[in-house]
Amino acid sequence: MGDVSARLSELGIVLPSIAPPAGNYVPYRFAGELLFVSGQIPRIDGVEHFVGVVGRDISPEEGYQAARLCALNLLARVNDALDGDLDRVRACVQVRGFVNAPAEFRGHAAVIDGASDLLVELLGDKGRHVRTALGAGSLPRGSSVEVDAVFEVTAKS
Template identity: 55%
Template sequence: MTGRIDARLSELAIVLPKAAAPMANYVPWVITGNLVFISGQGPVGPNGVEYAGKLGRDHDVEAGRKAARLTALNVIAQLREAVGGNLDRVKRCVKLVGFVNSTPEFNQQPAVINGASDLMVEIFGDAGRHARSAVSTPSLPVDISVEVEAIFEIE
């Protein structure tokens, strides 16, 4: 039997990717109490990194939104692992922190990270509404354009 969130993913025609292994000496998620902390994820698709490069030089805002959405799918894939496959355990997306690899002149980081925020609301409804930061950075690991970390409350 599928759960409510699995049904919602199906309705949206969203297939979550396989949760990626960490790139260094850290774990992809940690549960403490009723909170799940998801380590920073990037825009990795079936063929590897997508949207490599900087916003404002290599990509426009719309491409950045798509990168953030793909990144959020990877966040949810890690979350699914953390909750043993049962996304119905998620009570709320508490916070997203989005990092945007961008030129000094680029100032649309919030619009880019909306790609991740919008996906959380699409999937989790009101429980997907969250506190958030959207921060510019001069570079990110392996030249990814966007990185998102997250905190979720679970049952």
């Protein structure tokens, strides 16, 4: 068992099963040692959670949990891309988070902290990243949050 898998187990976290893309795109793509992962919404076993507008339909705290779930789905995609070896992740390079929120909402960064916190919790310093947190007028399937990311990975040994 690798370090990241051991950390997941220690925290009682199980990577969710992931559905195939819902449109004309790929879930991830390698570019050299960079792994680009498509945006993930807060979905578990094909069912959307935390649907609605943050600050109106759901609380910022629930938005934080939604972003955390998005990051967990990101890691499930990374795990798939790396044939189950999350220890090949050298670094999470960039995270972009989108929050479905009304124009007057100002807590985007605190919501996307849910994703950032989980990545650092599981990957340690390798999980620290640059980040953008944006507001969006709507997101796919009515999701409250969507998160995508770029990871630096080692070649398969």
